Amino acid sequence: MLKPGGTIGILGGGQLGRMMAMSAAQLGFQTVIYAPERDSVAAKVSGDFFCNTWDDTAALSAFVQQCDAVTWEFENVPVGPLAPVADRITPHPRALETAQDRLAEKQFVEELGGTPAAYAAIDTHEELMRAAERIGTPGILKTRRDGYDGKGQWRIGSVRDAEGLRALDVPAIYEGFVEFSAEFSVILVRGKDGEIRYWDSAENVHENGVLAHSTLPASDIIIAQLKPARALAAAIAQRLDYVGVLTCEFFATANGPVFNEMAPRVHNSGHWTIEGAVTSQFENHIRAVAGLPLGDTATTAQHVVMNNIVGKAASNALEVLGQPDTHVHLYGKKQARDGRKMGHVTQIVRPASSNA
Numbered sequence: 405m406l407k408p409g410g411t412i413g414i415l416g417g418g419q420l421g422r423m424m425a426m427s428a429a430q431l432g433f434q435t436v437i438y439a440p441e442r443d444s445v446a447a448k449v450s451g452d453f454f455c456n457t458w459d460d461t462a463a464l465s466a467f468v469q470q471c472d473a474v475t476w477e478f479e480n481v482p483v484g485p486l487a488p489v490a491d492r493i494t495p496h497p498r499a500l501e502t503a504q505d506r507l508a509e510k511q512f513v514e515e516l517g518g519t520p521a522a523y524a525a526i527d528t529h530e531e532l533m534r535a536a537e538r539i540g541t542p543g544i545l546k547t548r549r550d551g552y553d554g555k556g557q558w559r560i561g562s563v564r565d566a567e568g569l570r571a572l573d574v575p576a577i578y579e580g581f582v583e584f585s586a587e588f589s590v591i592l593v594r595g596k597d598g599e600i601r602y603w604d605s606a607e608n609v610h611e612n613g614v615l616a617h618s619t620l621p622a623s624d625i626i627i628a629q630l631k632p633a634r635a636l637a638a639a640i641a642q643r644l645d646y647v648g649v650l651t652c653e654f655f656a657t658a659n660g661p662v663f664n665e666m667a668p669r670v671h672n673s674g675h676w677t678i679e680g681a682v683t684s685q686f687e688n689h690i691r692a693v694a695g696l697p698l699g700d701t702a703t704t705a706q707h708v709v710m711n712n713i714v715g716k717a718a719s720n721a722l723e724v725l726g727q728p729d730t731h732v733h734l735y736g737k738k739q740a741r742d743g744r745k746m747g748h749v750t751q752i753v754r755p756a757s758s759n760a
């Protein structure tokens with residue numbers, strides 16, 4: 405169990421690391437960031453900053469030596485260079501290996517009894533044509549690696565679209581388009597002793613492949629599918645002997661929950677937990693990594709909406725603070741770009757306070 409004043413290293417320097425570092429600070433821990441980009445919004449609220457490339461094994465080793473515990477906030481950290489220090493990292497990097505390859509991830513989930521979208525591995529243009537014919541169109545071609553927030557994805561409306569796509573030169577998968585009623589994620593935390601707790605699932609709406617908002621309570625179709633979705637997420641966590649926060653994204657369909665993808669980390673669809681749950685995803689991740697007892701994950705509100713601030717300057721964002729129970733989180737990013745997450749706003753409706 406980490407003692408107050410202990411140091412937690414975070415691989416990755418984005419907003420998830422920033423919010424983790426803020427929770428770590430609350431518990432009296434120091435944080436150290438490791439990220440290749442000089443402009444790290446997590447480093448701005450942390451102590452030391454190792455600004456080194458992901459393949460710099462000497463720097464990674466020095467970083468780990470400086471920390472009492474190490475975790476990550478970015479799921480595309482290359483796994484190879486972590487091998488010499490893998491046993492010092494929580495969760496174990498085997499979770500990264502599974503989540504970084506969409507094909508391995510879907511096969512892993514099927515072995516555990518989960519249902520992903522119909523898919524096929526694509527290495528050649530001929531395979532894409534065959535898959536589009538066998539699985540049908542519309543569908544989505546996705547690179548196996550390095551995709552996030554809708555990047556590395558192409559919508560294939562017809563076999564003719566597939567014909568037009570000749571330039572693909574990285575391994576990919578083709579997925580049949582899922583006719584879903586709603587999207588949701590199961591976010592759980594697993595402690596070092598194997599205890600699992602779940603937050604309530606928000607209903608997620610994406611725009612251009614990027615999460616736009618998450619709302620609680622979720623619609624009835626989602627609530628009705630939580631049991632099998634949670635069971636699958638728990639089986640994933642157990643099989644990986646996972647410690648920390650794990651997210652699994654699902655489509656709610658007429659045939660039950662269809663697994664979309666897992667994120668072995670805290671997740672954008674769980675940002676509402678900072679103000680809307682007894683213990684946030686960030687605090688519970690830090691608690692799990694530090695070997696501390698997990699906090700209660702219960703929702704404390706009747707209604708929650710989390711809106712992302714995407715792709716635009718955040719200069720007017722604080723104006724909404726005049727509204728009741730409204731909370732603004734700005735990530736301190738300098739440049740707004742298309743699709744870039746600059747911050748989020750959480751609006752809560754709670755039961756009346758006893759002092760009202």
Ligand code: AMP
Binds near residue numbers: 665
């Ligand atoms: P991903 O990066 O794979 O999570 O995709 C981002 C978003 O694109 C998802 O949350 C869905 O809204 C949409 N999407 C991805 N794959 C599919 C699919 N096979 N069928 C329908 N919608 C999809």
